[in-house]
Amino acid sequence: MAEKILMKGNEAIGEAAIIAGCRHYFGYPITPQTELTEYMSKRMSNIGGVFVQAESEVAAINMVYGAAGAGARAMTSSSSPGISLKQEGISYIAGAELPCVIVNIMRGGPGLGSIQPSQCDYFQATKGGGHGDYRNIVLAPNSVQELADITVQSFELADKYRNPVMLLGDGALGQMMEPVDLTMIKTKSIVAKPWAATGLRGRKDSNIINSLHLKPEDLEKHNIHLQEKYKEISSKEVRYEAINTEDAELIMIAYGITSRIARSAMDMARNKGIKVGLLRPITLWPFPELVISKLASRAQAFLTVELSAGQMVEDVRLAVNGAKPVYFYGRMGGMMPNPKEIYGQIVNIMFGKGGL
């Protein structure tokens, strides 16, 4: 029997991580994700897990490096300025190919910015973020239920590819309460990690967790290996939701909380007989570029809606590749568009001066 309980987004992530077998959480308080840190401090001691409030975001991500390298399912969470601090560690984790889950509940920036919802870390999340040629798998849920489901999937993807997975939400998703069914979550069995540095424990050869390759030939080889892995992830792990895209003349592209506002705008347009569809990328990396490129052969135009100055829109433009016009509408600094506002943009594009 499905049993729904009312939970805050941040707390649902925490409980789902525990269901996924995460017993090692290292974090640092920062609004608007602090409830997750608090939740883990309460729950981990009940279930014999480990909670450490690190002295900084830098230390927290390096504790994750240690725990993940030692074979555990490890997680950390933060919000935008804190994620910036974690980038050095994330680069090392990607270099050493360690599986872990990093939650970013985004707030406004740059700098200290604000504590309100934002999607202004898209570039940082999807383009590497730290130094070096690497990719995080980036997943963007849009409801409290999906925050929970995707948390579990994040651990599984991380283990499958030995790669950091970033769960990218925004302050609204972290803070809002919705009914969530945690009994439906199924986890696959925890995979063996023969590469982990656990102490020899009878093993003959040492396991080394490392991102240093001093010989250029070795480092190039390692980078080629990483790129091949990223190519495999790109071909196998693209996730998205397409609503009313079959007959749509205008396709909106939005992720996370923005996709829900865009959906209301789409409904308003459909009620007026305007053929609007919505494509919601669930994986921001790998980005559903093939899907968008196919849609570009049929739809007349695209409208990307984001809580930023326009970051994902660049990937949309790359995917559309000039075939059709791509419009952008964004709000910043914690301002949220309302459906009417987006509907206004739709009308402008379809019937205004810059129309189809």
Add this chain to the structure above:
Amino acid sequence: MSQKLFTRPQTLKDMATHYCPGCHHGIIHRLVAEVIDELGVRDKAIGVASVGCSVLAYEYFTIDMFQAAHGRAPAVATGIKRVHSDATVFTYQGDGDLAAIGCGEIVHAAARGEKITTIFVNNAIYGMTGGQMAPTTLVNQVTTTSPYGRNLENSGMPIRISEMLSTIDGAKFIARVAVNNPANMSKAKQAIKRAFEIQLRGEGFTMVEILSTCPTNWGKSPVEAATWLEENLIPYYPLGIFKAPEEVVK
């Protein structure tokens, strides 16, 4: 019957290291390896090499190891130890790594009483990047970034890490040793062994600071470097046990 009295520790690989002639890292590696062998913890030992000359330490030990980012070894070791509480976990860090960029991590690992051992190799200079000033560089010491000698007005006084960490409750064993002569080597090994033993008993954070030479960046021959260490480093960084559980002090 002949008896083998001296052999390479099982925890150390039979290979040449990349360290410069006269550098003490080789001796310190050996002492750590001997202690791991003698305590019988090789099967559950996990080391964390830091950034700096000892970044390749994982090449020389025959145990599971991590390479950590600049200064972050104590945080990495925290993650490891919290997963494998039965493991013997140690960090191996230089002075640039531990006293500058990693000052926060070492202080808080000690404050948490993290059950790890830190081997802190202090040669008062940045080695791998080519001889720049460290927080432990002595006043008037010439380095590539203090070409007229470390200036008190500009850079302040060198940090005495052992004394500082001794004030932290979670730190259970803090000692400063040197490996510039056989007598000191013997004391250094005893200190390393005690530090590991205290970790094994689960008492808290332990650190052994080891004064060490850097002939290449000090611009001295190995013998001159050993003398310079004795005449200059030891007077500012006195050797001894700064903190220990009672039974160790006795």
